Amino acid sequence: MTRASRCLAVAAALGALACGDIGAPVRSDLYEWRLEAPAVPGPGTDTLSFHWTQEDLPVRVWVEDAFGLPDHMARAIDVWSGTFLYGEFDATLVSDSTTADVVVRGGTPEGKLRRLRLHSALRPECAGVTDLDIDVASHELRLPIRVFVDPRSLPDDPGIEPCLALTSIHELGHALGIFNHSDDPDDIMYLDPEVDLPSNRDITTAEAAYHTQSNLQAVRP
Amino acid sequence: MLKPILIPALVLAAGAGPLHAQTDYYARAGAMWASNLVRDVLVTEVTVQQSVAPMVALGVGMPISPGYRAGLEATFASGGFSSEQDGAEADLGTLRTASLLLGLDGPVVQNLRWRVGLGGLFYLPSEDRGIFLEGGPIRFVAGAGADWRYPVMSKWDLMLSARYDFHRFTTDELEQRGFSQAQSVNRVSLSVGLARGIR
Numbered sequence: 317m318t319r320a321s322r323c324l325a326v327a328a329a330l331g332a333l334a335c336g337d338i339g340a341p342v343r344s345d346l347y348e349w350r351l352e353a354p355a356v357p358g359p360g361t362d363t364l365s366f367h368w369t370q371e372d373l374p375v376r377v378w379v380e381d382a383f384g385l386p387d388h389m390a391r392a393i394d395v396w397s398g399t400f401l402y403g404e405f406d407a408t409l410v411s412d413s414t415t416a417d418v419v420v421r422g423g424t425p426e427g428k429l430r431r432l433r434l435h436s437a438l439r440p441e442c443a444g445v446t447d448l449d450i451d452v453a454s455h456e457l458r459l460p461i462r463v464f465v466d467p468r469s470l471p472d473d474p475g476i477e478p479c480l481a482l483t484s485i486h487e488l489g490h491a492l493g494i495f496n497h498s499d500d501p502d503d504i505m506y507l508d509p510e511v512d513l514p515s516n517r518d519i520t521t522a523e524a525a526y527h528t529q530s531n532l533q534a535v536r537p
Numbered sequence: 538m539l540k541p542i543l544i545p546a547l548v549l550a551a552g553a554g555p556l557h558a559q560t561d562y563y564a565r566a567g568a569m570w571a572s573n574l575v576r577d578v579l580v581t582e583v584t585v586q587q588s589v590a591p592m593v594a595l596g597v598g599m600p601i602s603p604g605y606r607a608g609l610e611a612t613f614a615s616g617g618f619s620s621e622q623d624g625a626e627a628d629l630g631t632l633r634t635a636s637l638l639l640g641l642d643g644p645v646v647q648n649l650r651w652r653v654g655l656g657g658l659f660y661l662p663s664e665d666r667g668i669f670l671e672g673g674p675i676r677f678v679a680g681a682g683a684d685w686r687y688p689v690m691s692k693w694d695l696m697l698s699a700r701y702d703f704h705r706f707t708t709d710e711l712e713q714r715g716f717s718q719a720q721s722v723n724r725v726s727l728s729v730g731l732a733r734g735i736r
Contacts, residue, residue, distance in 0.1 A: 336705075336718065336720070336721045337576045337718075337720055338575060338576060338577075338707060338711065338716050338717070338718055338719055338720035339716060339717035339718045340576070340577045340578050340716060341714060341715030341716055341717075342715075343579070370625065370626075370627050397666065398666060398670055400667065401575075401577070401620075401668050401710075401711075401714070402577075402583055402585065402622075402627055402629070402667060402668075403620060403627040403628065403629045404627070523579055524579070524580070527580045527581070527583070527622065528580060
């Protein structure tokens with residue numbers, strides 16, 4: 317090999333090194349996060365998807381000061397915002413419920429049934445509900461999203477704190493746009509999950525939700 | 538983590554007295570551009586890029602043979618970084634970088650000198666989140682450039698510099714998420730400053 321060809325080979329190798337891209341993972345293991353609702357007007361079903369936009373961030377979350385929910389919801393926000401690589405989701409706790417995008421209360425829902433209610437029976441010690449006020453005809457999601465976390469056992473029950481923590485993460489998962497339940501107990505978005513944190517499938521699903529066109533628009537009152 | 542900076546700095550400081558007369562110093566300020574940090578595909582392409590960032594550089598050099606010098610150059614840049622997908626940008630906060638390169642420089646023509654260097658590059662994000670959830674990495678960096686000097690006072694030169702450096706970028710968080718290999722990152726800077734020392 318001549319000196320010139322050696323130099324060319326080195327230059328080509330350096331050029332290739334200088335242009336190489338990182339290898340992105342294949343994200344195919346996910347579950348259906350979108351909501352199927354009867355189409356209005358007309359027959360059939362409408363697939364509804366939602367994610368908060370960059371202009372909405374940080375999502376404002378008001379939490380009732382009961383059962384340690386503010387701490388659990390603050391952790392849930394950290395958990396979910398930490399699952400995203402590119403700043404897709406963030407939320408903050410606010411003190412004024414009238415300006416909140418998500419309202420979290422302890423106990424069970426009262427009053428009229430919202431247009432859509434996602435129930436989660438998480439563990440024997442507690443349960444969660446997320447109410448979504450969706451107008452299928454106009455494709456509007458009327459804010460605030462209302463979350464209820466219901467401790468069903470006494471405060472000294474050793475299982476109550478882990479249950480409230482897990483329920484907060486699960487219900488915030490609904491509030492950030494995962495409107496369905498997973499079919500795998502190893503996912504935090506399963507109806508009755510066996511894990512305490514989002515799984516890789518949950519993360520992949522959340523990423524898919526935030527990188528797919530949303531057809532619901534959040535509308536503030 | 539600071540060992541790669543502190544040890545050479547202490548060695549230089551210890552030898553500063555006897556070598557003072559032969560030592561060349563400079564300080565510059567300018568701007569730095571960097572290529573994409575990450576190129577991902579989530580339905581469509583997502584990229585993460587740093588903004589053009591203000592930078593400062595400090596350096597010392599000592600002669601090792603007629604016309605040639607060896608030295609250390611530290612560069613610090615601070616700017617924003619963001620992700621972009623389908624034309625929509627998301628601000629990801631502030632990203633600082635600090636590099637330390639052990640270099641060699643020599644003459645090209647009268648006031649123009651070439652420079653090459655090898656060293657370390659430290660990523661210092663303002664928050665441990667997103668691609669930096671597990672912290673900022675330290676990467677091996679190789680660089681090259683040119684300096685042009687114009688005497689403005691008896692011992693001071695105006696210094697104009699162009700630099701290019703290259704490294705392979707990844708983070709612990711990206712590796713945990715299944716990203717393979719690393720992203721090639723090219724950085725270019727232009728700066729102006731003052732140099733004092735041997736001519």
